[in-house]
Amino acid sequence: VQRSPLIPEMATQEVQLNETLAHLKTESETLKSKLEEERAKLHDVELHQVAEKVEGLGQFVMKTRRTLKGHGNKVLCMDWCKDKRRIVSSSQDGKVIVWDAFTTNKEHAVTMPCTWVMACAYAPSGCAVACGGLDNKCSVYPLSLDKNENLAAKKKSVAMHTNYLSACSFTNSDMQILTSSGDGTCALWDVESGQLLQSFHGHAADVLCLDLAPSETGNTFVSGGCDKKANVWDMRSGQCIQSFETHESDINSVRYYPSGDAFASGSDDATCRLYDLRADREVAIYSKESIIFGVSSVDFSLSGRLLFGGYNDYTINVWDVLKGTRVSILFGHENRVSTLRVSPDGTAFSTGSWDHTLRVCDDCYFFIGIKYNQNLCTFNFTPCAPDKPPLSLTATHLPKYSNLKKHIYRST
Amino acid sequence: MKDGIANNSTASISQARKAVEQLKMEACMDRIKVSKAAADLMAYCDAHIREDPLIMPVPASENPFREKKFFCTIL
Numbered sequence: 001v002q003r004s005p006l007i008p009e010m011a012t013q014e015v016q017l018n019e020t021l022a023h024l025k026t027e028s029e030t031l032k033s034k035l036e037e038e039r040a041k042l043h044d045v046e047l048h049q050v051a052e053k054v055e056g057l058g059q060f061v062m063k064t065r066r067t068l069k070g071h072g073n074k075v076l077c078m079d080w081c082k083d084k085r086r087i088v089s090s091s092q093d094g095k096v097i098v099w100d101a102f103t104t105n106k107e108h109a110v111t112m113p114c115t116w117v118m119a120c121a122y123a124p125s126g127c128a129v130a131c132g133g134l135d136n137k138c139s140v141y142p143l144s145l146d147k148n149e150n151l152a153a154k155k156k157s158v159a160m161h162t163n164y165l166s167a168c169s170f171t172n173s174d175m176q177i178l179t180s181s182g183d184g185t186c187a188l189w190d191v192e193s194g195q196l197l198q199s200f201h202g203h204a205a206d207v208l209c210l211d212l213a214p215s216e217t218g219n220t221f222v223s224g225g226c227d228k229k230a231n232v233w234d235m236r237s238g239q240c241i242q243s244f245e246t247h248e249s250d251i252n253s254v255r256y257y258p259s260g261d262a263f264a265s266g267s268d269d270a271t272c273r274l275y276d277l278r279a280d281r282e283v284a285i286y287s288k289e290s291i292i293f294g295v296s297s298v299d300f301s302l303s304g305r306l307l308f309g310g311y312n313d314y315t316i317n318v319w320d321v322l323k324g325t326r327v328s329i330l331f332g333h334e335n336r337v338s339t340l341r342v343s344p345d346g347t348a349f350s351t352g353s354w355d356h357t358l359r360v361c362d363d364c365y366f367f368i369g370i371k372y373n374q375n376l377c378t379f380n381f382t383p384c385a386p387d388k389p390p391l392s393l394t395a396t397h398l399p400k401y402s403n404l405k406k407h408i409y410r411s412t
Numbered sequence: 413m414k415d416g417i418a419n420n421s422t423a424s425i426s427q428a429r430k431a432v433e434q435l436k437m438e439a440c441m442d443r444i445k446v447s448k449a450a451a452d453l454m455a456y457c458d459a460h461i462r463e464d465p466l467i468m469p470v471p472a473s474e475n476p477f478r479e480k481k482f483f484c485t486i487l
Contacts, residue, residue: 014421017421018421020425021425024425024429024431024432025428028428028432031435031436031439034439035435035438035439038439038443039443042443042445042446043446044445044446044447045445045446045447045450046446047446047450050450050451050454051450054454054457054458057467065477066477101477202434239437240434241438241441242438242441243434243438258456258460259452259453259456261452262449262453276446276449276450278443278444278448278449279443279444279445279446279448279449280441280443281446283449283450283453301464301467302460302463302464302465302466303457303459303461303464303467304453304456304460305461305467306466306467321453321457322453322454322457342466345465346463346464346465346466347465347466347477348465348466348477362466362469363466363469
């Protein structure tokens with residue numbers, strides 16, 4: 001069909017619209033540069049420089065303490081229960097399993113109507129789990145004490161997106177769930193009614209991950225997406241309050257620093273980064289030339305000093321958050337590490353992999369001991385690095401034993 | 413045809429306006445210096461590092477994933 005030539009009136013209108021658009025785009029660019037200028041003014045030092053005076057951490061040797069076997073395909077997501085012993089995991093095989101990580105027993109199993117269950121989360125009460133994936137939904141399953149009860153019967157459909165569910169998290173209670181989706185949005189839902197409470201628009205592509213701020217620091221959360229952006233949102237207003245765009249590829253994982261003042265991200269660009277919310281900028285990059293595979297999942301240790309990253313090259317790298325150096329590397333999985341979480345009390349961390357398994361790990365430690373009368377005595381529990389003085393210097397040396405040879409031991 | 417052109421442009425303009433508003437709002441933020449932010453991050457680490465079981469391990473009796481008995485190797 002031949003397009004008829006525009007009549008002069010229409011042409012003027014179109015030109016005007018284009019001019020307005022161009023004007024707005026220029027204004028946008030100007031504001032962006034100003035923002036960068038303002039951020040740069042406060043960039044007086046690097047985090048790792050300030051951290052030079054901090055004591056080094058020494059060597060870490062991480063060990064797998066439990067291996068959870070039972071999924072028939074790639075493990076895609078996992079979450080800890082607040083009781084510090086149960087774990088929920090979800091897989092490409094369509095199954096969601098609840099494990100007792102101490103005993104490695106499976107306590108519950110649910111078969112979802114779809115494969116690729118990409119997200120799962122434990123409710124704060126420990127009485128329910130949420131999950132979803134290619135079904136574009138997030139469903140909540142109350143956990144029954146009766147092992148024979150069919151969990152699928154009590155399933156509650158809560159969230160509805162127009163593309164896959166990438167992540168989900170309960171807020172401070174079992175009553176609300178936050179979701180992120182391949183449809184480019186995040187959303188907050190009321191579990192009981194399934195009602196949409198707030199939606200969050202701003203990402204220009206799939207949102208892959210989210211994390212809620214620690215409860216003391218207020219109602220915000222951070223999300224990361226395929227648009228390489230990490231956005232911080234106000235949960236009540238739906239407003240994006242801060243945005244960071246320094247990664248060079250998809251952001252697969254975001255996690256708040258325990259104080260709530262910063263968050264870490266892991267990306268397909270093979271780096272993890274730390275963003276400080278009050279300085280409003282990236283303050284550290286955790287990378288090495290030898291690390292070329294993407295990061296799928298990140299989490300902090302309890303104090304925030306260690307950052308754990310699960311990588312697509314099957315390894316886990318452990319970073320000194322302040323100094324920016326790698327302190328340990330853990331092998332064991334036979335395929336990509338897809339998910340990683342530190343336990344609620346910080347004693348261990350769990351990883352899930354495309355090799356169908358989950359592992360629970362913690363670290364070996366070094367300590368100073370004295371051999372006295374064939375017995376090994378350790379006065380006070382004083383961990384140390386194998387070649388460095390103890391991290392905590394305590395007055396453990398009773399005069400009676402001071403002339404005995406001290407050895408450095410490593411726990412198994 | 414006329415409406416089509418107008419709609420596309422108005423949608424883009426609406427998006428562009430939102431982007432400008434968003435940037436204006438972000439510009440109003442009170443920021444602190446990196447030196448101060450770094451100091452605070454370090455202070456938090458320092459205050460909590462002794463309770464971090466992955467850095468300062470607790471005795472086996474308190475860590476349920478470990479064996480109860482105490483095994484070690486001399487270096």
